[in-house]
């Protein structure tokens with residue numbers, strides 16, 4: 001069943017060319033070489049603008065997508081990031097037109113597409129499974145959609161060559177998919193989608209089946225390619241590092257809704273919620289209580305220790321504080337009487353090559369992770385060593401707790 005669903009979608013995606021190429025509104029693409037996008041990345045970007053308004057998809061009583069609102073301007077590399085089952089694929093399938101929303105709207109370039117069939121949207125999809133035709137060679141796989149649209153043979157040949165060139169597969173044109181590696185097949189799938197010159201490319205975990213090294217290489221290639229062609233990429237992944245390295249902006253999803261939309265840097269350095277901080281790397285969460293002060297910075301108490309948090313929400317009552325491991329500073333135990341310090345004892349020491357990870361048990365009972373860059377100097381904090389843990393106020397952040405179950409809690413119970 002699963003295979004046949006993908007095949008149908010693949011055929012629909014191929015079918016999209018029929019209308020896409022014929023549609024007068026796509027005339028501008030006729031003149032645009034696939035790698036000629038000077039105007040697409042510049043100020044005057046037109047096309048590829050996606051807006052989701054109060055979008056809901058319910059399967060029976062379960063809301064897989066629960067009132068999503070987002071606006072993706074043309075030419076952006078936008079990622080939907082979240083753990084399994086949070087609604088990423090369902091969102092993507094609604095944008096593609098394979099799934100009908102329960103309520104809400106999907107606008108492409110300002111036009112309501114909510115009930116427009118997939119082949120009439122200028123959108124194409126790259127699936128994790130690639131969904132290539134096994135009996136066709138690479139050239140014919142890429143040419144498939146253009147031929148269905150009865151594009152002139154000379155143009156087919158030119159456009160397929162351009163697309164294969166773009167993904168660096170020119171020399172593989174005559175090979176069958178089974179004679180190629182996973183990474184190469186993934187590039188064929190990309191070329192097949194790009195040759196149709198969609199305004200928006202949807203990618204559902206396209207690197208998911210590849211090993212770590214190839215994944216990293218293709219992440220860079222895919223990002224470069226997106227900048228080259230300048231079209232909107234909506235990229236689904238559950239891999240936080242992938243989203244951070246590739247995206248212009250990221251939406252972190254949980255339970256069908258969006259927790260935060262931000263640039264990679266803001267998402268990592270200024271997470272708005274406990275869930276986001278926890279999802280994106282080690283967050284060193286600590287329960288804290290607010291101290292009403294009126295002074296500068298947010299004064300909190302972690303156990304009996306008073307600290308100043310330089311960032312985040314103004315705390316009230318019980319709250320949570322966070323600090324990234326690379327911002328935690330360790331000092332000798334006798335460095336007493338100074339601000340934003342809690343005593344602790346080193347529990348574990350893990351050598352990571354470029355850094356050393358130290359797990360420190362604080363006097364408050366919290367376990368904190370500190371990351372020390374390996375610059376060749378000796379790190380004196382062996383297990384059992386008593387230390388002062390310095391959490392600089394400009395690295396300490398107060399978070400909003402949206403009450404969503406955290407990824408780390410789920411991992412701990414599974």
Ligand SMILES: Nc1ncnc2c1ncn2[C@@H]1O[C@H](COP(=O)(O)OP(=O)(O)OP(=O)(O)O)[C@@H](O)[C@H]1O
Nearest residue numbers: 059063064082083084085086087088089090091238
């Ligand atoms: N056709 C369907 N019928 C019923 N429930 C569905 C259907 N499709 C998806 N769901 C449910 O909707 C929720 C969201 O699914 P979705 O495939 O969007 O998740 P995802 O974020 O893409 O997860 P993954 O990372 O595992 O691919 C899940 O709980 C899933 O079981």
Ligand SMILES: [Mg+2]
Nearest residue numbers: 088089090204
């Ligand atoms: Mg999915």
